[in-house]
Amino acid sequence: MNDAEPVVARGLVKRYGDIVAVAGVDLTVGPGDIFGYLGPNGAGKTTSLRMMLGLIRPTHGSVRLFGRDPMVEGARALQSVAGFVEGPRFYPYLSGRRNLRLLADYDEPSSRSRIEAVLETVELRDRAKDKVGGYSHGMRQRLGIAASLLRQPRLLLLDEPATGLDPAGMRDMRDLVRRLAGDGITILLSSHLLYEVEELCNRVAIIRKGSIIYEGTLGELLATATTGYRLRSRDPERARTVCLNHAGIENVALDGDQVHFSADEDAVASLSIALGQARVPITQLVAEAASLEELFLGMTGGDSGDHDREAVAS
Amino acid sequence: MTAVARVYRWEVVKLLAQKRTYLGLGAAMIVPVIFVVVLQIQSGGPNDVPLGRYIRDSGIVTPLVVLLFMSIWGFPLITALVAGDIVASETHNGTLKTILTRSRERGQVFAGKALAAFTYTLAVVVSMGIVGVVAGSIAWGFHSFTSLSGTPVSAGRGLALMFASLGVYVLPLAGIAAFGLLLSTITRNSAASVVGTLMFALFMQLIGVLPGTESIRPYLLGTQFDAWHGFLRTPADWTPVVRAIWLSAIYIFVPLFGAYLVFLRRDVAGE
Numbered sequence: 001m002n003d004a005e006p007v008v009a010r011g012l013v014k015r016y017g018d019i020v021a022v023a024g025v026d027l028t029v030g031p032g033d034i035f036g037y038l039g040p041n042g043a044g045k046t047t048s049l050r051m052m053l054g055l056i057r058p059t060h061g062s063v064r065l066f067g068r069d070p071m072v073e074g075a076r077a078l079q080s081v082a083g084f085v086e087g088p089r090f091y092p093y094l095s096g097r098r099n100l101r102l103l104a105d106y107d108e109p110s111s112r113s114r115i116e117a118v119l120e121t122v123e124l125r126d127r128a129k130d131k132v133g134g135y136s137h138g139m140r141q142r143l144g145i146a147a148s149l150l151r152q153p154r155l156l157l158l159d160e161p162a163t164g165l166d167p168a169g170m171r172d173m174r175d176l177v178r179r180l181a182g183d184g185i186t187i188l189l190s191s192h193l194l195y196e197v198e199e200l201c202n203r204v205a206i207i208r209k210g211s212i213i214y215e216g217t218l219g220e221l222l223a224t225a226t227t228g229y230r231l232r233s234r235d236p237e238r239a240r241t242v243c244l245n246h247a248g249i250e251n252v253a254l255d256g257d258q259v260h261f262s263a264d265e266d267a268v269a270s271l272s273i274a275l276g277q278a279r280v281p282i283t284q285l286v287a288e289a290a291s292l293e294e295l296f297l298g299m300t301g302g303d304s305g306d307h308d309r310e311a312v313a314s
Numbered sequence: 315m316t317a318v319a320r321v322y323r324w325e326v327v328k329l330l331a332q333k334r335t336y337l338g339l340g341a342a343m344i345v346p347v348i349f350v351v352v353l354q355i356q357s358g359g360p361n362d363v364p365l366g367r368y369i370r371d372s373g374i375v376t377p378l379v380v381l382l383f384m385s386i387w388g389f390p391l392i393t394a395l396v397a398g399d400i401v402a403s404e405t406h407n408g409t410l411k412t413i414l415t416r417s418r419e420r421g422q423v424f425a426g427k428a429l430a431a432f433t434y435t436l437a438v439v440v441s442m443g444i445v446g447v448v449a450g451s452i453a454w455g456f457h458s459f460t461s462l463s464g465t466p467v468s469a470g471r472g473l474a475l476m477f478a479s480l481g482v483y484v485l486p487l488a489g490i491a492a493f494g495l496l497l498s499t500i501t502r503n504s505a506a507s508v509v510g511t512l513m514f515a516l517f518m519q520l521i522g523v524l525p526g527t528e529s530i531r532p533y534l535l536g537t538q539f540d541a542w543h544g545f546l547r548t549p550a551d552w553t554p555v556v557r558a559i560w561l562s563a564i565y566i567f568v569p570l571f572g573a574y575l576v577f578l579r580r581d582v583a584g585e
Binding site: 056082085087088091102103105106107108147 | 323324327328331332407408409411412413414415416418419579581582583
């Protein structure tokens, strides 16, 4: 059992001629993380994941999975690792079960004994005898998870697993990811679905134009987005006056029965005492945080995706 | 079962599950039947090719004459259909990344694919041979026939020589399969690989008939398709057979090694 970090990427760069698909990615995924890898389309998420799985060779930099470099150790570095990039792909002319048998034979001999169990886990047992060519998108995604679970991974790399699924399919996929994480599997999940990341992940990295612009816990990220405070009062006019006259309280604005202002935590603490002493009735005093979506759009400059880059990168 | 054997087994399963496999195999098996039917209907025969005038002597001669006709583009096309597709189709369908993120090394996957492509090449030639002998024997019987030296060959010995001939014939065809595998690995495009492989085979034949190429003709891949004639002479002429063995080995291993190196290092991205 290797106790090194599940994923350590350092200085990952991938160039295709003059086009830089990944410009320098450093990230660390710790044991037990559900790590969200966020970025607009074409930002370099899939290319990064391909390098992590050893499918493409980095121009510079390295990846280590539990301390092993896939470029140096090949398939041995993928021991305890599973996942898919750009959606799982199977042989359409073989049944779901036959596809899993094939993949099990590409793994260790013990994988075969787990086929029925993983089909059960992803609720595909009833359709396992049908050819994959007739599967819906959601069924293929679930078969992709099943194929990954055959390997009894300690690390799952999933590239946009819920993309293209209907709302019920997305919910099922999120439940499945949560269950797998509950079983102790570390998960690196790329996505551009912010609510998915917000709901599932404890740590995130945001990639923009091939570079990581944030890496840390989701809580820390959201904390950086505290843009101000909202005060609701039965006497908003007096509340506004107290705010205007209090040191450290800035950008005061009245909006109906609410007063908005910006301040640091110490100033807010003393303001709450001042409001009490002034007998201003307060019904709410809350920090206003930007949503992850607002944060994301702010950090990525609202990129809708660089499709030329994606085309080359893929 | 070793890792390569497991990969090989599944490559064969995949081939057996695809229509194009049967297209090539079916074509290889139907050609001798058509050949026999046409010769049953018509009175003439392929008298201008070796053994052609003895085609009605024995069913054993049928596949040997068909070999001559299928050397130009028939067998090269059938071989290219599978060898040119075996890596490219997986790249195109995205399944290459599926199997390369499991526990098998790239070299093992490549070896399994190459073995499957060569197995298919052998299978189509042997199938043609068996169907040819059966169809020919139904039409003309299973008798002794006349060798290329004009001496009689018994039916039993003739059958053994026929299979030996098929074995030698497969060697240059495996060279074409190896070239198809190389194109399949480099181009990642099935159509380009299949057409490119066929062009290569035709080019090799074309060089052989151009004036001024007499000195290099014995070393061309196309020439090796006639090496089996040595078995049907009395005494057997081993010179073309031995040359076909070592030359085909070169034509097989050079592109195969190139394809192997490319396969080991290539980026596997979606198409």
